[in-house]
Amino acid sequence: MSERDTGTGAATGAAGPPVRRPDLATETFVAHRSLLFTVAYEMLGSAADAEDVLQETWLRWADVDPGTVRNPRAYLVRITTRQALARLRTLARRKESYVGPWLPEPLLTSPDVAEDAELADSVSMAMLLVLETLTPTERAVFVLREVFGVEYDEIAEAVGKNLAAVRQITHRARARVAARRPRATVSAAETHAALEAFRRAVNTGDLQGLLDILAPDVVFLGDGGGVAQAAPEPVVGAGRVARLAARLRRFGAAALRPARVNGCPALVLRLDGRVDTVIALHVADGRVAGLYAVRNPEKLSRMEHETVLRR
Incomplete structure (x- = not known):
């Protein structure tokens, strides 16, 4: 039987081990990984904790048949949000005993982040510090709606609230952020x-x-x-x-x-x-x-x- 018949790539060579394509679940997760990390990081302000959240998200996603999921992006964002909310509460307890001021974990970012003005503003140190003043649910709702444009019904499912409550939380979070957000940056x-x-x-x-x-x-x-x-x-x-x-x-x-x-x-x-x-x-x-x-x-x-x- 030829390599074409077995599904292995000819580029591996006759003596090399077969190279298998990632399964659909892995491909889908990898395709959305940067988005999921960004969601978790904006909610937590910690890259280390965001990576832990992604690991938990993957473990849950790996148990799902991706063929049965109508919108994988929304599904993965929902899992990530739930895991980040749980982690936020743990972080809050950790910050209570932190020595001195607590600042978000800095990330060296590529120039293309700066080209997306809204994204750059949302992950800036100044904005992440403003988000620290919100409750965990307010932060999740604000990030999902204002930064990632997630629909209200999807947010409601992610945070475990009804639609009316999510709209109220969004309004409240917007007001709190507007009152505290840094003055508009210059060019x-x-x-x-x-x-x-x-x-x-x-x-x-x-x-x-x-x-x-x-x-x-x-x-x-x-x-x-x-x-x-x-x-x-x-x-x-x-x-x-x-x-x-x-x-x-x-x-x-x-x-x-x-x-x-x-x-x-x-x-x-x-x-x-x-x-x-x-x-x-x-x-x-x-x-x-x-x-x-x-x-x-x-x-x-x-x-x-x-x-x-x-x-």
């Missing part, structure tokens, strides 16, 4: 200009330059997780933040490099070849309004390779 060119002005001022020790580029009410948050040294409380005000940022000069200009983190401009501090700190910036009205420095080494594993995010 990509102005954002890049602000980032470069900040980096140049840090590298040259130009304190006045820092004061000029920082918003008067700029907020600095540092996340060391009790493992790495970081500011134990938020630092507010251009003067205080400028003095704090000026300390970065001692590491040298080559140590602080620009990067695209969570779809937005950021700076990465490398020491001895490893990522030491990720500083995400939120720019509004041409000035830096937020600085979010992640130093907890447990949160820096996603900074060596780009993470694919999809809607």
